[in-house]
Amino acid sequence: MSRILIVARNTFREAVRDRVLYNLVFFALLMIASAVVVGQISMDIETVVMVSLGLSAISLIGLLIAVFTGVGLVSKEIDKRTLHAVLAKPLRRWEFLLGKFAGLVLTLTVNTAAMAAGLFLAMLFVKHSIVRGDAVVLVAVYFILLKLALVVALAMLFSCFTSPLLAILFTGGIYVAGLFVAQLRNLQSTQITPQLQKLLSILSFLLPNFENYDVMGAAAHGRSIPASLALHNTLYTMLYCGIVLSVAAVIFSRKDLK
Amino acid sequence: MSAKKLAPWLLLLAVPAGFAGVWHLQGKLNAEHDALREEQDEVLVRSPELMKLATLEYGTLAADIYWTRAVQYYGTKRLGQDTNLESLWPLLDVATTLDPNLLPAYRFGATFLSQSEPRGAGRPDLAVKLLQRGLKANPDHWRLYQDLGNVYYLEQKDFAKAGEAYREGSKNPKAAPWMKIMAARFMEKGDSRETAVMLWSEVMESSNDAAIKENARINLELLRADDDIDHLNEIVAKFAASAGRPPRSVREMLQAGLIGGEPADPDGYAYVIGSDGKARISEKSPLFKEKSVYRRAL
């Protein structure tokens, strides 16, 4: 366990010093600032626009970091051979993988928290007060973080057995597909055969359902989110990440590195 | 067997077990998400799949964009004196489909979809449809009942339905007391200027939207002008009775001692006597133009 933490700590340190991350976070804060401006054009719904735009920015930037850095975690180490020296230590490969995952999730948490703070500052600026009901925005941010953790796990899985470019494409593809799980299951279209429909339906059960994490409507309009939903989303994420990372660990443990 | 050899077999057991848990949780999540969105009526929603495809998960954001566009569309059309507002409904339709809680869009549509051309799209039926969707998604927002009642009353002249709507709205404990009063008025008095004045006064007071407020203000002015003209016409009749002919100008009536001064419309222009011998608004007054626009249908 402590070995996993050693790798996690190192991953976090390396990621935090990578200036690309700062640029992305800055960009997100910029988007939140622009939301304040946009809110004043669209009548009567400043807060709604700002929260929508702010959460969208946090989600988008988070996804970029999760996919690109997530893929890089394993690929870059294999490519640059930084991995070789580490594997010479009394460290099992799966411990290394978990450590990398934990380190990146920690990095994402810090980044997301920074952006959320920016959003709350913007909300304060526009509404001149923050009420308890605004806590729902924090829940929405937490859900975004859960989503990002799952995306990181997927990115790491793919980078264990495909090239970095393919890993990025596959991860992105699964994410987009995961937004339409319900529609995939019951697709009504004259353009696909019943067999393809069945296949898509089966696929819809295996794909992670990223719609679960979307509560932007509730957050933007200040409606409260039940605790049970948060609990179930957390459990869902943990379970799905567990599946993905287990498969990744088995693949990685057998992989011949260059 | 070493751990390494054992691992793939363990995975064969663990992964299906994991997915079983995932599906179980998904069932719970589906129910919870539905509860969070319980007001949505699938029948009223137009092609949500297509919309979602185009906007991915940023539905609320896209709704805001469409709403903004609707407002700008209306403003541009009015400024350019273009009477064609046929895109207003689709814009509001999409906006409220993507975000059924977009209250300002419902209120905007209530006024500007229902009013006849050129100040509105002339589609009170669509306004009703929009408001019904709004009420389904936001049953607590009693002002939508107010808007609905107004559409029935003003544009469709369905006083019974108007009263119904106001009464429904009045059931909400947060509703203003005059909701009940207005409901009663609709039922009892049908079409009456007094009711209309009360109605527009309420709209003007309660709205934050500049366009809606302006619209209400003009309607109120026209109603006041109507009152003034009715009053003037009574005096015209008196003059005609005694002089055997209608007066040629308001000055005549003034000279005859029938009125104390030259009454002016809410914009400050004196009323005139038309060639038909009836009082009317002066052509010089901006209200004259507005009347021709607002009362074109009548």
Place this chain on the structure above:
Amino acid sequence: MQVEDGEVFGFLGPNGAGKSTTIKLLMGIIFPTAGSAQILGKPVSDVSMHRDIGYLPEQPYFYDYLTAAEVLDYFARFHGFNAAERSERVQKMLKKVGLETAGKIQLRKYSKGMLQRVGLAQAILHDPKLVILDEPMSGLDPVGRREVRDIILELKNAGKTILFSTHILSDAEMLCDRVGVIAGGKLRGVGTPGSIVGVKSAGMEVVFELADGAAAQKIREKATKSGTNYRMSVADAELYAALEELKGAGAKIISVTQIKPTLEEFFMELVGKDRAQAAAVEVSGQ
């Protein structure tokens, strides 16, 4: 192939022979299709045995945004040292490999030679029993190479076992107790550097200076020029006759050395044989 406790074992071979591959198999970076290997009595798949091993990968590369001190600290953590011990060892190692002033600079600014030193430092930081070095001299200037040689000898004197791979034969001759030669993916021989090449003498080489003169001219024809001097090879039996001749010509003798086949020649022969065999296979396979 077997490496004895406490010896310095050189793993020699031309580029692409399979030296790095073998070492990576030992370190569990790649997996064998057949066969087995053991280190310190445990199979190579047993990761806990890594506690007693230090490994320098070929062309090491570390984390761009960390400093040398931080990277060494990171590696040290896996061996369970407490913070004080880690700090002490890191400083000691930095000093040993000549990086004490560069310890706080981020690694992305390091030259190849500096990275090589960091690699060496992390390999010996935890005082391992066995040190495996993959091309430890690569990227270093002569001063650096001398320092690495000194470190290897120091480790040997401290009773460590060292396995290192190289294609620089003079290093192997100088440092190794025994060598293993690998070419074309196969082990070709194991033994002391001397025994590998055989001990037969191929004669003597005389290096001398010549003045002018008729007799000198005759000698000049027989010898080869080398800078301002001349060299001449003579069979063992004819050495004294040759020296007399040179003395008569007024030559100044600089040195007399025994000609031994070097590892290099052994190598070239080996590689030459391989290539001929491969060519023959190609031809016959058509």
